[in-house]
Amino acid sequence: MPTLRFVNTGTQVEFTGSVALIEMEDHIMFGCKSGNCGTCAVRIVSGGENLSEKTDREHRLFELTGETDPAMRLACQCKAYGDAVLFEIN
Template identity: 40%
Template structure:
């Protein structure tokens, strides 16, 4: 099983997950909740993150995710809904501030 590294900023926490894992799986890897997850279906916006490095490693966003990010004022390609991402390669994300 190939592991990929997800780095969370500003905490600097590094988490190894199997390739293809949804980012929601980080809840099972650390005792602390680093990313707030709400609905887990891309409808609440609680898990917005800024992709600092490795955007391609999180998979392509679908049109619904992009539309919702635009509604949240987070359009432009550097933001994602963590609940909609799968870690295909190593990436660095920052929990988005309101």
């Protein structure tokens, strides 16, 4: 069963099929939930290949903030299809 592991809290969540990271409110802080505020920014430690492609909203916000690290994602815009390890930024 695929697992999301959260480095900050040392916790992990198992899921079947796929999971929208927006469902991880116990592990990630969210604000707008629409890709506008950056509150839900996470760095992908591993498993980036198991996540959905970056959305236009992620590209737009990271361009506005000058963030160039390809491992940065907005959890509210992201789905997981397999194992991943995440580090919450905020």
